[in-house]
Amino acid sequence: MSETLHTRRLLRRETHSSRAVASVSAAVVLLAGLAWLGTEAVLSVVNQPPLIISPPALLNWAAGLPSTVLPWGLTLAGLGLALVGLMFLLVALTPGTRDLHVVGRDRTAVVVDSEVIAAAVSRRTRQEAGLDPDQVSTRVDRRRITVDVRPTSGSPLDETLIRAAVEDELSGYRIRPEPGVRINLRHEGALGI
Amino acid sequence: MxxxxxxxxxxxxxxxxxxxxxxxxxxxxxxxxxxxxxxxxxxxxxxxxxxxxxxxxxxxxxxxxxxxxxxxxxxxxxxxxxxxxxxSQGGGRTRTLAQQDTGAGTTTVETSLVEDALRSSLEGNGQILSVGVTSWRVRRQTGLRVRVQPRRGASPAAVVAAAEEAISGLDTLLGVRHPILVSVHAGARARLTRTRRVD
Incomplete structure (x- = not known):
């Protein structure tokens, strides 16, 4: 069905970066360089003094580079350039996944921010265990949800109870792929809550 | 999009x-x-x-x-x-969701109509702080992107279910099904509003 196909396209576009920022910055830097080169060329044609260096002098400089610059300076500059190139390659070839989770639905494509999931899981845990907001924190990664619980001093908590509550909460979300759950019960309790 | x-x-x-x-x-x-x-x-x-x-x-x-x-x-x-x-970056955003030409004239449905419809059906929901709708050209169709910002700690399941219900109402209202992406996100406002201690 064409409709489902387009929904999938929407999801892919939403969950992956378009690399527009990297592209625009690269284009702007290249444009600045070209503008400078063009200006120098025009100035040289109409016999005006160059802004920085005239094109023939620039070529001379480039040809004589290894004999005028110290070898280690040349090596460092080369390594720097290669590093920038490697960065561009990484930006171009990594998937660039956004911090979003896909929710399985029929009619619409649905994505949920990690932060929304973390807040909801924290809230449920807090309710279940009767804790204060400061005592529960949740981190949501791509494949795992980690709930960090600091029990009130003197009243121990049951980990299986918390796990059951978190899993029950998550089962209603239908996140694809389903993340694993880790409950991290701290040993030192919180005082004065 | x-x-x-x-x-x-x-x-x-x-x-x-x-x-x-x-x-x-x-x-x-x-x-x-x-x-x-x-x-x-x-x-x-x-x-x-x-x-x-x-x-x-x-x-x-x-x-x-x-x-x-x-x-x-x-x-x-x-x-x-x-x-x-x-x-070539960006582009494809449109303010018109649909257009129909008949002998009597042209009817256009603007995106703001959809936004108003979804807002009014979701405004009674205490878990949802704001709703925003934009429309985009997607392969000769117009796709909608609905951004829903829930209250901090609200269950995404409930929020998504409410949004889907509103969207099925929208399908009935428009008579045409458009590709829709619902994005549930925590905005700056959700980060600032304190959770209620009793909920």
């Missing part, structure tokens, strides 16, 4: 990366290996010395050569292509 040409961005970034990597490797090699530095100097000097001859071979007038003009044209062409690359 914009119609940025993503493969174009990535291809050009790969090319740029490879060029920089190659130039960097050559420069580093020239610093490390005396033979490479020697070749660089000899090839470079030969090229620079040969240049006046090439320029003189195609004279435009006594002082400038056609080659200079060609080089300038190349710079301009590259600049134009780069401008095109920048201009």
């Amino acid at each position: 914009s119609s940025t040409h993503r493969w174009l961005n990535r291809t050009l970034l790969v090319l740029l990366g490879l060029v920089l990597l190659a130039v960097g490797a050559l420069t580093a090699a020239a610093g490390l290996l005396p033979e490479v530095a020697g070749t660089w100097t000899s090839v470079g000097t030969a090229a620079v010395e040969g240049l006046p001859g090439i320029l003189a071979a195609a004279p435009l007038n006594t002082e400038t050569s056609w080659w200079t003009v060609a080089a300038l044209a190349l710079v301009l062409a590259c600049a134009a292509l780069l401008f095109g690359w920048i201009a």
Whole structure:
């Protein structure tokens, strides 16, 4: 069905970066360089003094580079350039996944921010265990949800109870792929809550 | 959801990366290996010395050569292509969701109608702080992007269910099903509003 196909396209576009920022910055830097080169060329044609260096002098400089610059300076500059190139390659070839989770639905494509999931899981845990907001924190990664619980001093908590509550909460979300759950019960309790 | 040409961005970034990597490797090699530095100097000097001859071979007038003009044209062409690359980012957003021409006239459905409809059906929901709708051209169809911002700690399941119910009402209202993306996100406002202690 064409409709489902387009929904999938929407999801892919939403969950992956378009690399527009990297592209625009690269284009702007290249444009600045070209503008400078063009200006120098025009100035040289109409016999005006160059802004920085005239094109023939620039070529001379480039040809004589290894004999005028110290070898280690040349090596460092080369390594720097290669590093920038490697960065561009990484930006171009990594998937660039956004911090979003896909929710399985029929009619619409649905994505949920990690932060929304973390807040909801924290809230449920807090309710279940009767804790204060400061005592529960949740981190949501791509494949795992980690709930960090600091029990009130003197009243121990049951980990299986918390796990059951978190899993029950998550089962209603239908996140694809389903993340694993880790409950991290701290040993030192919180005082004065 | 914009119609940025993503493969174009990535291809050009790969090319740029490879060029920089190659130039960097050559420069580093020239610093490390005396033979490479020697070749660089000899090839470079030969090229620079040969240049006046090439320029003189195609004279435009006594002082400038056609080659200079060609080089300038190349710079301009590259600049134009780069401008095109920048201009190709984004785009595809539209304010009109649907349009129908009949003998009696043209009917257009604007995106703001959808936004108002979804807002009014979700405003009673205490878990949802704000709703925003934008529409985009997606492969000859118009797709909707619904951004829902829930209250901090609200269950995404409940929020998504409410949004889907509102959207099924929208399908009935419009009579046409559009591709829809629902994005549930925590905005700055959700981060600032304190959770209620009793909930």
